Amino acid sequence: DTAVSQTPKYLVTQMGNDKSIKCEQNLGHDTMYWYKQDSKKFLKIMFSYNNKELIINETVPNRFSPKSPDKAHLNLHINSLELGDSAVYFCASSQDGGTGELFFGEGSRLTVL
Amino acid sequence: GNSVTQMEGPVTLSEEAFLTINCTYTATGYPSLFWYVQYPGEGLQLLLKATKADDKGSNKGFEATYRKETTSFHLEKGSVQVSDSAVYFCALSPRWGSSNTGKLIFGQGTTLQVKP
Numbered sequence: 339d340t341a342v343s344q345t346p347k348y349l350v351t352q353m354g355n356d357k358s359i360k361c362e363q364n365l366g367h368d369t370m371y372w373y374k375q376d377s378k379k380f381l382k383i384m385f386s387y388n389n390k391e392l393i394i395n396e397t398v399p400n401r402f403s404p405k406s407p408d409k410a411h412l413n414l415h416i417n418s419l420e421l422g423d424s425a426v427y428f429c430a431s432s433q434d435g436g437t438g439e440l441f442f443g444e445g446s447r448l449t450v451l
Numbered sequence: 452g453n454s455v456t457q458m459e460g461p462v463t464l465s466e467e468a469f470l471t472i473n474c475t476y477t478a479t480g481y482p483s484l485f486w487y488v489q490y491p492g493e494g495l496q497l498l499l500k501a502t503k504a505d506d507k508g509s510n511k512g513f514e515a516t517y518r519k520e521t522t523s524f525h526l527e528k529g530s531v532q533v534s535d536s537a538v539y540f541c542a543l544s545p546r547w548g549s550s551n552t553g554k555l556i557f558g559q560g561t562t563l564q565v566k567p
Contacts, residue, residue, distance in 0.1 A: 342494075379489075379538055379560040386554065394554055428494060430555075438483040438544025440555050442494040 341365050344429050344443040351419060352451055358415045359446045361429030367441070368434045369393075370412035372404060375426040375445070384427075387412055388434070419450045453478045457541050457558035464565050470528040472561045474515075474541035477522065482543040484508075484517050484524040485555070489538045498526075498539070531565045538562050 342363045351357055363370060371394075372384040386394035387406040401417045416423060426447045430440040458473040476482065483502045487495040499508030504519035513528045524541060541558040 379562075381495075381540065381557040381560070383554055383556075430495075438546070438555065439485065439497055439500060440495075442487075442496070444494040 340443075342429055342431055342441050342443040344427075344446050346446060347444065348447050348449075350449045350451065353419055353421060355419050356415070356417045357419060357448070358413055359427055359429075359448070360411070360413045361443060362411050363429075363431040363441070364410065365431055365433070365441060367431035368409060369432045370406065370409070371430040371432070371440065372412065372414050373428040373430060373442075375428060377425070381428070385412075385414075416448075419448075421450050424448055424450045453482070453543060453545050453556050455541050455543055455556055455558035457539075457561050460538075460560070461562040461564055464531055464563070466533055466565055466567055467530045468565075470526070470531045470535075470563065472526040472539055472541075472563070474524045474526065474558060475522055476524065476541070476543050478543055478545055480546050481519075482545050484515070485542045485544070486513070486515055486524070486526050487540040487542060487557075489540065489560070491537070495540065531563070533565045533567055536563055536565045 344361045369388045371386045384398045385404045390406045403415045406412045426445045428445045429443040432440045454477045485500045486498040488498045499510040501508040501517035507516045515526045538560045540560045542555045
């Protein structure tokens with residue numbers, strides 16, 4: 339049973355479109371994250387939610403809007419997609435009061451044409 | 452500020468060779484330190500961790516020791532296998548007091564290729 343699952347795994351779309359990526363965790367964790375991995379494999383945090391509340395927003399363009407309907411889900415909606423949005427997006431979760439260890443999903447590869 | 456620097460890759464080794472991937476960090480407070488591994492086409496998996504100075508994390512033959520005096524957390528393995536080919540990320544989780552801030556800061560990743 340997958341601990342952190344993301345859908346879709348692959349997404350190919352045209353510039354200007356709007357798309358969403360969904361994430362669910364069954365670990366009972368309080369905090370969820372979105373990370374972006376660029377073509378050089380560099381990973382950078384985008385957002386973090388704790389119990390449905392936004393706690394980290396790393397100067398991401400406002401075309402990116404995370405939504406957390408409950409603490410087990412964190413979705414990412416992207417408006418007006420641009421070529422530079424092409425990347426692999428990773429969802430992750432962690433337990434409050436832990437060592438800071440994150441559990442990652444398998445990633446969603448977004449390609450904008 | 453907080454940052455992590457890893458040695459440049461790619462690193463290419465023959466099977467059974469000794470592996471070292473260097474990692475140094477800059478942090479305020481006392482961070483937790485991690486090595487994550489990303490196999491081709493997969494997400495990141497925790498390889499090992501250390502939460503305080505002089506702790507040694509170990510898993511699957513890999514080891515790393517939290518060295519506060521040199522702000523380093525180098526990854527080592529005595530004898531690599533072809534199946535160890537992956538991208539390795541060093542990361543830190545900043546901590547304020549006794550709590551982690553909940554944010555991982557990653558190094559740029561080091562690609563390891565092991566040849567038979």
